[in-house]
Amino acid sequence: MSENLLTLEGVHTHIGAYHILHGVNLTIPKGQLTMLLGRNGAGKTTTLRTIMGLWQASQGKVTFGGRDITQLNTPQIAELNIAYVPESMGIFSDLTVKENMLLAARSARRASQMDADRLKWIFSLFPAVEKFWNHPAGKLSGGQKQMLAVARAIVEPRELLIVDEPSKGLAPAIINNMIDAFAQLKASGVTILLVEQNINFAKRLGGTVAVMDNGVVVHAGSMAELAEDTALQQSLLGLAL
Amino acid sequence: MKTLDFDWKPLALVPLLALGIFPFIGSSSTWITLTVAGLAMGMIIFIIASGLTLVFGLMDVLNFGHGVFIALGAFVATSVLGAMSDYTQSESMLRNMLAVLPAMMVAMGVAGAVGLVFERFIVRPVYGQHLKQILITMGGMIIGEELIKVIWGPAQIPLPMPEGMRGSLLFGDAAIEKYRLIAVAVGLLVFAILAWTLVRTKVGLLIRAGVQDREMVESLGYRIKRLFVGVFVVGSALAGLGGVMWGMYQQSVTPQMGAHVNVLIFIVIIIGGLGSTGGALIGALLVGLMANYTGFLAPKVALFSNIALMAAILLWRPQGIYPVTNR
Numbered sequence: 325m326s327e328n329l330l331t332l333e334g335v336h337t338h339i340g341a342y343h344i345l346h347g348v349n350l351t352i353p354k355g356q357l358t359m360l361l362g363r364n365g366a367g368k369t370t371t372l373r374t375i376m377g378l379w380q381a382s383q384g385k386v387t388f389g390g391r392d393i394t395q396l397n398t399p400q401i402a403e404l405n406i407a408y409v410p411e412s413m414g415i416f417s418d419l420t421v422k423e424n425m426l427l428a429a430r431s432a433r434r435a436s437q438m439d440a441d442r443l444k445w446i447f448s449l450f451p452a453v454e455k456f457w458n459h460p461a462g463k464l465s466g467g468q469k470q471m472l473a474v475a476r477a478i479v480e481p482r483e484l485l486i487v488d489e490p491s492k493g494l495a496p497a498i499i500n501n502m503i504d505a506f507a508q509l510k511a512s513g514v515t516i517l518l519v520e521q522n523i524n525f526a527k528r529l530g531g532t533v534a535v536m537d538n539g540v541v542v543h544a545g546s547m548a549e550l551a552e553d554t555a556l557q558q559s560l561l562g563l564a565l
Numbered sequence: 566m567k568t569l570d571f572d573w574k575p576l577a578l579v580p581l582l583a584l585g586i587f588p589f590i591g592s593s594s595t596w597i598t599l600t601v602a603g604l605a606m607g608m609i610i611f612i613i614a615s616g617l618t619l620v621f622g623l624m625d626v627l628n629f630g631h632g633v634f635i636a637l638g639a640f641v642a643t644s645v646l647g648a649m650s651d652y653t654q655s656e657s658m659l660r661n662m663l664a665v666l667p668a669m670m671v672a673m674g675v676a677g678a679v680g681l682v683f684e685r686f687i688v689r690p691v692y693g694q695h696l697k698q699i700l701i702t703m704g705g706m707i708i709g710e711e712l713i714k715v716i717w718g719p720a721q722i723p724l725p726m727p728e729g730m731r732g733s734l735l736f737g738d739a740a741i742e743k744y745r746l747i748a749v750a751v752g753l754l755v756f757a758i759l760a761w762t763l764v765r766t767k768v769g770l771l772i773r774a775g776v777q778d779r780e781m782v783e784s785l786g787y788r789i790k791r792l793f794v795g796v797f798v799v800g801s802a803l804a805g806l807g808g809v810m811w812g813m814y815q816q817s818v819t820p821q822m823g824a825h826v827n828v829l830i831f832i833v834i835i836i837g838g839l840g841s842t843g844g845a846l847i848g849a850l851l852v853g854l855m856a857n858y859t860g861f862l863a864p865k866v867a868l869f870s871n872i873a874l875m876a877a878i879l880l881w882r883p884q885g886i887y888p889v890t891n892r
Contacts (some may be wrong), residue, residue: 418773430787440644
């Protein structure tokens with residue numbers, strides 16, 4: 325059994341007067357890809373934002389690599405080598421693609437100080453990043469922005485990569501490209517937590533899966549198991565593969 | 566692509582305003598004098614406004630107390646220059662600069678230090694609460710003005726321009742005050758340093774990114790609140806520098822001078838687009854030119870000409886000429 329990198333125990337989150345997470349229990353095994361699935365409003369994005377400290381957990385515990393990170397602020401959590409790609413992608417549209425990448429490379433003060441070999445690998449995953457290197461990021465298409473958002477998250481080695489709905493609004497060809505990229509990242513041993521609504525995307529990447537509903541995790545297991553059980557999909561997600 | 570995509574229309578407003586007003590003024594020498602005076606005034610306003618626009622853009626903080634740093638800088642300059650009268654009364658520009666430069670440095674240092682305290686005790690408790698920010702920063706400015714009265718007295722204090730900076734240079738029939746050329750040069754230097762910092766350094770990159778999406782900057786592992794404190798202190802120091810320039814421009818200082826300039830500063834940052842340094846520069850130049858042209862052509866109109874300018878710009882671009890935040 326593999327070691328868990330990230331653990332959420334009984335996590336509750338309130339946003340203003342709204343009680344969104346009602347005791348989330350979730351484990352993310354080290355070196356694996358975990359899919360967080362669920363209907364709209366199930367609490368997936370809130371879970372990710374709570375992990376990142378963007379919304380504070382009102383109760384419960386978040387542990388990363390054995391360390392309690394519940395009370396840490398967002399920069400402190402990111403410094404633990406956790407990369408986060410929000411649903412909005414968080415691209416700085418007035419900056420160039422290069423400047424977006426440089427910003428994420430915390431150890432580099434200039435573009436020339438970024439790891440050239442790693443950049444080469446990233447360019448192989450996302451050719452658009454290289455092609456539009458000196459262009460304003462705001463001019464990229466939706467798919468190219470998503471590629472940049474993921475490329476930015478991996479510009480330096482990270483222990484955990486958290487990505488919120490990478491396939492949202494993308495054309496099928498771009499989704500295929502994204503799946504290939506995540507498959508390569510998965511093979512490289514990075515721990516990945518992906519939120520998805522696109523069940524086909526999730527099915528093709530496999531790994532472990534957790535399904536959320538009404539602010540709690542209602543199912544956890546392997547993706548293969550869920551993919552084979554149409555009745556379970558129907559009851560958990562309200563759809564069939 | 567970056568160069569081609571540059572939005573040049575706002576930039577064209579400055580020459581368009583200057584050239585468009587020329588037929589109404591008639592005399593080319595008067596036009597040159599007014600234009601240089603407007604540019605000088607605009608540059609001083611820009612020095613003061615540049616920090617404030619970044620403070621808003623980065624942390625969504627409405628600092629209505631910015632004016633106190635202007636007054637503080639000007640009053641500190643009266644003390645420093647008063648103690649160096651041998652230098653200021655000399656007709657040598659070099660000797661004048663040996664007094665003016667330390668006065669500017671001390672004014673910036675004091676304004677920056679007070680800015681640090683102001684941010685910690687007045688601004689920080691009201692992050693994210695606009696109404697409270699307006700009230701408490703205005704209150705902070707009133708307290709600051711009263712403290713200035715305690716130290717320097719309530720009366721207007723003269724801030725005479727050093728001897729070597731007085732007088733005009735003649736370009737044909739046009740007389741251009743030397744001090745206005747100095748103000749333009751200082752303004753351009755401040756803009757160049759700011760632009761270099763924002764474009765060429767990682768700190769500048771963080772500020773530009775933070776203005777757009779501070780949550781994402783924090784998600785990348787940077788402590789944006791620390792960055793904000795730095796920007797607030799630099800913005801206060803620049804306001805102090807602007808206060809020295811403005812005081813010498815007016816040749817006198819009063820504890821309320823900051824509150825008077827505050828109105829122009831807010832017009833400038835609204836015209837420029839909240840958070841935009843380039844927008845603040847263009848906005849400041851437009852405000853400076855408009856004030857000088859209307860002051861000459863129709864003094865009664867001058868009172869509201871900048872409000873009308875702001876309204877016209879906002880009708881054209883409701884977010885300001887170079888919007889960088891989505892707020």
